[in-house]
Amino acid sequence: MxxxxxxxxxxxxxxxxxxxxxxxxxxxxxxxxxxxxxFRGFERITQGRPVHEMPAIMARICGICPVSHLVASSKAVDDILAVEPTPTGADLRRVINLGQIVQSNALSFFHLSSPDLLFGFDADPAVRNIVGVARHSPQLARDGIALRKWGQQIIEWLGGKRIHPTGIVPGGVAEPLSAEVRDRILAGVPEAIAAVERAIAWYKSDMLRWEEEAATFGNFRSAFMGLVDRQGNVDHYGGWIRVVDADGKYLADKVDPRTFNDYIGEAVEPWSYLKSTYWKAMGYPDGIYRVGPLARLNVAERTGTPRADEELEKFRWRVGRVAGSSFHYHYARLIDTLHAVEKIEELLHGPDILSKHVRSVAGINRNEGIGVSEAPRGTLMHHYRVDDDGIVEWANLVIATGHNNxxxxxxxxxxxxxxxxxxxxxxxxxxxxxxxxxxxxxxxxxxxxxxxxxxxxxxxxxxxxxxxxxxxx
Amino acid sequence: MSDVLVVGYGNTLRSDDGVGPLAAHVVAADPRLAQADVLVCHQLTPEIALDMRGAALVVLIDATTTAPPGAVTIRELGGAGATAGTTAGGAGAGRGPTTHHVGAEALLALSRDLYGAAPAAFVVSVGVADLDPGEGLTSAVEAALPAVADAVARLVAAHRARAGGGPGPA
Structure with missing residues (x-):
């Protein structure tokens, strides 16, 4: 039996x-x-809505990562309008998206997972929580809170509000950045870097305690997918799709994100509302792949920022060029966060970041649009079809958690x-x-x-x- | 930065659950409470411990299903006696500090343990009638908004009086 x-x-x-x-x-x-x-049904309830409303509607999907949906949705509408955001508009989108990466990664590592890592998986649940972390390791808890707060402030200052911001719009962003807000964000960079680096140092010093978990927590061979820039470095906003196998061999590279449907299939199982996506060339269910922080590090040559690259080198020395254990998502998430902080600083020092030209304006020029970006949990795809008046006829969302299903x-x-x-x-x-x-x-x-x-x-x-x-x- | 922090929280898309945020807006516009910092949020999260750091008085405004619709009640939080993992009462009861959401008592404990803050803290709860999806308050709950502002004003006045800062708002 x-x-x-x-x-x-x-x-x-x-x-x-x-x-x-x-x-x-x-x-x-x-x-x-x-x-x-x-069951939520956003793909259905948006049918019949004007496409310009899509970013604001899609941001309501989630209170944790609304910016991710705002970015991918706005990019899909850009595609329908056949416009490129202005360079400053695109960079400001990058900054707010990276603020989202920082606050969501901080939530995941410091608030949700650090109790397990600090107290062990057998510890009493009454202690194994964020209040327990605060009492045992107050600096770790303070660092998590400070990072999340800083990321949320970036979203609030650039997006208009902390939850469900609206500052990203089709064609770019709604408002230019002021020098005062830029300087306020930059003032938080040193503390943010110090907080992530303390967490990385602690994680590395304690890694040996989790060898059993690293060996058994989703440790298997699979492909990995993420966005990379022209140099093959991590790109959270745009670039190309790259997919590597468990040995690091390219299964696909320089894939235009707008053609993702040629490569990715979606399957449905009767026991879940969560779709299972798969790499078409390998079929279902063999075409298993992972996305998110671990995948971003596995597919990219480097992160492209100095401190994160230094940590990436150590990461690869410790866990291999293509890390196979899902337990290493935690370690990868910290490096991903460090890179995001550095990248925010780099972008805000850009010579045109205060430009007033932040939005391209156009009408409906295509009946179909696709927007792809990296959300905290992995690659996010929005795909819409509209009629000639810009009314949404069909929408499909391919979400990071679906890729990982x-x-x-x-x-x-x-x-x-x-x-x-x-x-x-x-x-x-x-x-x-x-x-x-x-x-x-x-x-x-x-x-x-x-x-x-x-x-x-x-x-x-x-x-x-x-x-x-x-x-x- | 004021030494009084008012936090109104709840889901404005769940009818009367939005009473906390809506009451916070009333408090923010109330001239008697012009010196208070007001925070509006969906739920209590650990970062609010940071906002509580500089406060001597924290007032949380929340919805409760354990009082008649529109009834306004005040409960003092445990302060130095708050314990990890406890979320007694209407503010986050039963959830515990295991998700991105924390209860009022746990939030107070975080603020104390991490930042040495020991504000006096109260929860002003408003009884609700309808928590179904929808915007706007039912009439009994909406009618209670001035009473919520009065309750907050009384707490602030008492705090000012204790601190020797004058009579405070009437």
Whole structure:
């Protein structure tokens, strides 16, 4: 008789989900599913709306990374208008997008994952939380809060408000940057760099404690995808799509993001609202690939900023040129954050950053548009079709968490096989299964297409479909 | 920067849950409270501990389902006695500091542990009738907005009186 374990809901991720672990007749884990149980429907509700409204509507998908949707959506509308943003407009978009990367990465590492890393995966959940971190390692907690605050301030000062900003518009940005705001942001750079570098130093000093997790938390061969610039360096805003395999060999390079549909397919499973994307050339489900901070470092030659490049060199020395373990998302996320801070500083020192020319204006010139950018969790794609009056007829969103869906399922299976013993679910088991999901920092608000809410639970299910044990928080 | 911080939080797309943000706007426009810093947010997050750092008085305005619609109640938070992981009461009850959201007590503990801040802290709660998706408040809750501003003004006046800073707002 086979059995099933269900974890429902998964905690410390953005959104709600559930995990089912299937046991075979010998009581061993045979399969695992990460279910996303929300439904949102933005692709449908935007039909019939004027395309100029799309960035503001799409920013409402998520309160954590609204800027990412604002950027990708505005780029898709740029494509429909057949305009390029002015250079200053594009650079200001980059700055606000990087502010988003900083605040979201800080949330993921310092607030959501550092309790596991600091106290261990077996620690009492009453201590294993941000208040526990504040008491045990106050500097680490202060650094997380300061970084997130700085990133949010960038969004607020440039975008108009912290949550659901509106400063990015089709053709560029709504307002030029003032010298006063530029200087206010720049004043925070030294502290932001110091905060990330302290976290990186701590992480490196403690890495050996997590060797077992690094070996078993989604450690498998897969492809990786991300955007790179002309030099092959990390590009969070534009550039080309590059995909490498587990050995670093290019599966595709210099791919125009507007042609992503030629390379990426989308599959749907009956047990989740989250779509599974796959590399078409390898088919489904073999075409598994990962996106996000780890993928960005794996596909790029370098980050392109000095401090982050120095850390990237050490990262590769420690975990390899193409890091395969999803546990290394944490380490990669810190380097990604350091790069973002440096890049913000570089952009704000640009000679034209205070230019008044920040927006290109045009009418409807195409009936189809695609916008692609790097969100904190990975590559984000918005694809719209409109009629001649610019009314949206169809929209499709390909979201970072969707790209990672197959990888997350495989990672959960690997952890379950390593840690699930017997017919009952223990707290350490629950936390490890959750923790491997947190490596990917999934955002389920974005990735599901919420009526109602369902908080993570694990179901342990036998071969006859009977639920043997359930553990929920 | 004022030594009084007022934080109104809630989801304005969930009908009466938006009473915190809307009341915060009323407080911000109230001449009796012109010296207070007012923060409007969707939910309490750890970064607010940083905003609390320089405050001697923090007033949180939130919705509650445990009081009749429109009823305004005041609860003092634990201050130095706040414990990690506890989120008692209507402000974040039951969620705990395990997500990007933290409860009022946990936020106070963060501010104390990280920044040495020990403000007096109160939650002004407003009973709600409707938390379904939608914008705007039900009539009973909307009618309570002046009472919320009065409650905040009384807390500030009492704080000023304790601090010896004069009579404060009436």
């Amino acid at each position: 086979s059995r099933t374990i269900v974890i429902d809901p998964v905690t410390r991720i953005e959104g709600h989900s559930k995990i089912t672990i299937l046991l075979d007749e010998r009581g061993e884990v045979s399969d695992a599913h990460f279910h996303v149980t929300q 197959m990888a997350m399922n495989r990672a959960v299976l690997q952890v379950a096989r390593h840690h699930v013993k017997g017919e009952t679910i223990t707290e350490p088991m629950l936390n490890r299964v959750e923790a491997v999901i947190r490596c990917y920092d999934p955002c389920l608000s974005c990735s599901t297409h919420a009526l109602g809410q369902m908080a993570l639970a694990i179901d342990l299910v036998g071969p006859d479909g009977r639920v043997l044990d359930t553990l929920a928080r």
